[in-house]
Amino acid sequence: MISSAKNDTMKAVAKLKRGRERRRTGQILVEGPNLFRAAVDAGLLPKIVLATETDTATAEVTGRLGVPLTLVTESVLASVADAAHPRSPIAVFEQPGFGSVPDVNIVVLVDLADPGNAGTIIRSAASFGWAVGVTPHTVDIWSPKSLRSGAGAHFSLPIVVIDDVETTFSGLRHTVVAAVVHGGEAKVSNDGPFALLVGSEAHGLSHEQVAAADVALTIPMAGGFESLNAAVAASIAMFTLS
């Protein structure tokens, strides 16, 4: 039983809360029973698993997978975790690889900045059977906060890196749909599959990105307020296109 957060393994695990360390190592931090189960159910094997003594469910899983389990105290678990109220276990996994663009609906996060929004959109995408694309300047979708907002969805859908939004879909049969706050169509009559482009919270999509899309989509808003949360807007757009 490890009772000190100064143990070398504990220090290495805690460092994965930082994006730079995740990029350097290619590893991610998976916290809590629900995310841990989602990752394992997706066929991923944990490299490190920290759990408290009373967490018998995790011991059962590591026993079945044949991977080592490290018992830690509640206070060590809390010091390693990113969550404010961490739950056992905390595990380290290799970051899943990125594939190529699948021939299905895909929502592309174009320079999204908020990890909670990114995770929530990934959760909606998994619920509607969509894939997810991320541009190189989108926030790290493998951060603890994004994973929490995703509720396990990250491990259940294809995730693709889209280096250049304008050229990527030119050779594919996707209808490219730009989500815009004003001036777009309320309904898209084109055939799918769709590539739905969602811009950053602060700046939206560029004029070039909107112009290069096949159609622009605007969610009709009857209220005088006209300001949807970015994850809500993206999710409604996916819903209307599904």
Add this chain to the structure above:
Amino acid sequence: MISSAKNDTMKAVAKLKRGRERRRTGQILVEGPNLFRAAVDAGLLPKIVLATETDTATAEVTGRLGVPLTLVTESVLASVADAAHPRSPIAVFEQPGFGSVPDVNIVVLVDLADPGNAGTIIRSAASFGWAVGVTPHTVDIWSPKSLRSGAGAHFSLPIVVIDDVETTFSGLRHTVVAAVVHGGEAKVSNDGPFALLVGSEAHGLSHEQVAAADVALTIPMAGGFESLNAAVAASIAMFTLS
């Protein structure tokens, strides 16, 4: 210029981060230029306004309204604020009063627990021109986190306390719609206005609440994942009923 967070006024303002203090005083904390502007634009008068010396926009507003402005240092502002990266100003307002149920679409937060979800739903409601109802056990919608997620929407729509969901709408012409994860209709053909009941993140609506509704609504999900964020699900339901 106040440079100490131990000043009595600063201590009183900082206390408003706590729900108990907000309930005791009937006052709320409004942080940052966007929320401050939304509250003022709604016709509310601030009781206290703290701003940094460089925040000339706030000085212009307090001058126009004829209310006092207290200059504070950046570090005092940070110590008083709830936000991790606070922006000037920080203001104290009386909590807006609750009205009676209006004869328009209304989304009712039934024991919702997450302040971010509550604020995001209020933001969507304002965008779609809906009112908002809250049950007594719903999380405090006037918390700093809920206000941040609302992006100013709290000040632009009617907010109503609904003591008893089942009886409140019996004398009104609203069609009561229960949002349920499984087993509801994909479309509602009844006429509006609608009262959309949204249950807590962990438990949803009770069987009694669903049974007392005129119709149950389920958002169709084609993916194998089937787990939308509560604010996303409520927003899509409002969108389909609008």
